[in-house]
Amino acid sequence: MTADELRLQLWDDNPSLVDFLGFDSVVAPIVAAIGTPDIDPLAIGVHSPWGGGKSTVLNLLESRLAPRSEFLVVRADPWQYDNHDDVRGDLIVEVLDQVAAQFSETGTVTGAVKDLIKRLSWARIGLTLGKGAMTMQWDVDELVEAFTPRGRTDDRSMAGFKDQFARLIDGLPYVQRVVVLVDDLDRCLPAAVMATLEAIKLFLSVPKMVFVVAADQEMVRESIAVSLGETSRSNAFAVRYLEKIIQIPISLPRLAPADAEAYTGLLLASAEADNPNALVPLAEQCSARRKKGKLPLLGDLGGLDWRPAETTLALATQLAQGLSADRLANPRQIKRFLNAFGVRQLAAQSRDVDIEPAVLIKMLLLEDLYRSSFQTLAATPPAQRGELLSAWETWAAGTEPNVDKPEGIAAETRDWAAAAPPLAAVGLDRYLDLAASLINVGTAEQLSDNVIGLVSTLLGEGQAARDAALVELTQLGESEQRAAMEFALRQARGLADIDVLIEMVIKWADVTPGLVDLVVAAADQGLRRLGPGVPPMMGASRLKADYAGVISRLAADDGIDDMVRNAARMELEN
Structure with a gap:
């Protein structure tokens, strides 16, 4: 077979538009809650660990709500905002822009949106002045004017923003609910997490507004706690703060073995099908059998116009039986x-x-x-x-x-x-x-199955499990620890996101400083793959002097993501 004839089959990491995971049991009550007027405004949290299907749930919600004229659906992703100094303002403008676009022919709506954005613009000028980021010449009277507190009726003040926004939303024709779907909040830096929650709580939480926030709840709580500083009350406050904003928390279920088998079968079938639409009846068949408690979920396919080959279904069964429980879920x-x-x-x-x-x-x-x-x-x-x-x-x-x-x-x-x-x-x-x-098998040949298992846990799901594995690894002799860390770092080549690995080995080197050279070398090798959480962690390490060079290179490299470069520059300034 020639190189031109070879075909690589990969499955993308994008959220699905078809319910392969049986999330109808989650989506249906959310839609019902959104349509219930008794709780107004409303904030719903969709919680699961990394990779659990949160973005897919938002897609399914959007597909259910968008065709209904009584709902105006707005998608927001704070992680992608360009202006990281004012994430709160960016989220508010995102909502306003999409409202204005929906009612572009309604003059009163367009005018109200412009007035609200004007308030935001003045607030952003004040933020910029406060940071000393404007180089234009200002005289004393102008500076005093810029920083003078403004009353609720002043169109340059945020004090009256919420009331004016409430009037705008209340006056939208035909719209019973404005539903804001917030995704990827758990990927943001702590300051951005807090800014997003503040925008929801302080400025946008008015009647007819609904927020569906998809995030890892523990990650968001940790971000709130970090923003408050290390105090004995920060964790308790973070829990209460989140509970104050989110009235209805919904945790996505972990995949049961039967669901994992069906999900794997649908993924394999997607590579086999000539037409993506052929997967819809398959997914519906799974849903129908799930409701009736029939197994396997991908069974009784004889009545469908198209069905995957028996070998494909057998592969799905084989994988469901072979994968470890954490991956299966x-x-x-x-x-x-x-x-x-x-x-x-x-x-x-x-x-x-x-x-x-x-x-x-x-x-x-x-x-x-x-x-x-x-x-x-x-x-x-x-x-x-x-x-x-x-x-x-x-x-x-x-x-x-x-x-x-x-x-x-x-x-x-x-x-x-x-x-x-x-x-x-x-x-x-x-x-x-x-x-x-x-x-690479050379390093692993020196390691026991127990150590290999600990390294696997170190790279797996759940912070508590990772921390427990790290404690056991740091109790080994230093030569065995070095071999184990070398083995762990070699896994970086196969990881789409290396942040968890780098953050764990930074913690590891804090306990065993003799390993810091491995961490520095790995960070340098994967410099452009590092995320924004790495520089602050290096800066907080007891070995931060050893990481100074890495942080400097992150701050200076134009090829580095803006968020990462800014985080590195902040560490250098500190």
Whole structure:
């Protein structure tokens, strides 16, 4: 097969417009709450960890509400605002702009919007003057005028903004609710999180307004606490502050195994279908069977015009049975594994390595979940690999007495080895050579399965689990810690977002300073991939002098994201 004939199948990370995840049970009550006039104004929180499907829920809500004339839907993403000095103002202008666009032919609405934006403009001038950022010449009288407190009726004051905004919203023709969908709040810096919440609470929270805020609740609470400084009351205040703003908190459910299997099947089917519309009946079939409690959710497909191949459904089942529980419950983690499968499949095709998809998935699961056992298999001479796999599978099946686990194989691999398809008779030599060349196994050969598992947890979901893994890692000898950190940092090449990794190794080096050279080298290597949370963390580290060079390079590099560069410059100023 030539390079031109090869096709890489990847699944994008964009939120879905079709409900693959059974979120109808979440979307329906939110729509009902929005249509209930008794709570006015209303703020709803849609909470889940990273990759849990929050943006998909907002998409589904928008598709339900936008066609209805009584609702005006506004999308807002504070993380993408250009002016990071006035996120509050940007959010308010976003709402006003979309209201004005909807009623562009209504003169009274357009005039009211212009008046409100004028108030914001004066507030922004005051903010700029306060920061000393304007270089024009001002005389004393002009400065006094600019900073003179203004009454509620002054059109240059924010004091009367909320009343004027309330009159604008109340006078919108036909509109019963203005629904603002706020996404990616948990990706913002703490100051931007607070500014967004203040805009909602102080200026936009008037009758007929609804806010649906999609965010990781713990991340938002931490941002509130950070903005208050390290005090004994900051965490308690953060909880109360958020509860004061969000009247209805809704947590997205973790995927059950049956839902994960159906979701994986729908993703695989999307690569197989010629027409994306063919997926809609599949998703509806899943929803109908879910309501009736029938399993598998992707069952009884004979009545559909199009259905995926049985091999595709079998692959979905195989993945649902093989993936670890934490990945199985997270839609984004499932997509990432499928993308790794697509990349490895293409790599095998480019080398003319013939391997069945089911075999490839099983080998990827071994490589991903039980790296040391994968290394044992890869390091076994080709002539002895079949014998090792046969003994491995016999031990896993438990059908013959007195069969011990093969040496170098983790006990946790029993379920993996017992699962279909059997591999003892499969020619894996060429694939193993390819896979071993694509991953770094040298460092991992020095590590136990326990340490590899701790590193995996360190890069996984949940701050508490990551912190617990870090405590265990820092109790190892320094040479073993160095090997473990080198192994962890090599995973950066396969991560779309390396911030969690970098932040955890900064904490790690704070406990074991002898490892700081590894952290600095990794940060330099991934300089343009670092997020805005990294510079403040380096600045707060007890080893901040070691990170000064990294922070300076982040502040000076024009190719760095503006948010990251500004965060680095703030650290240098501090």
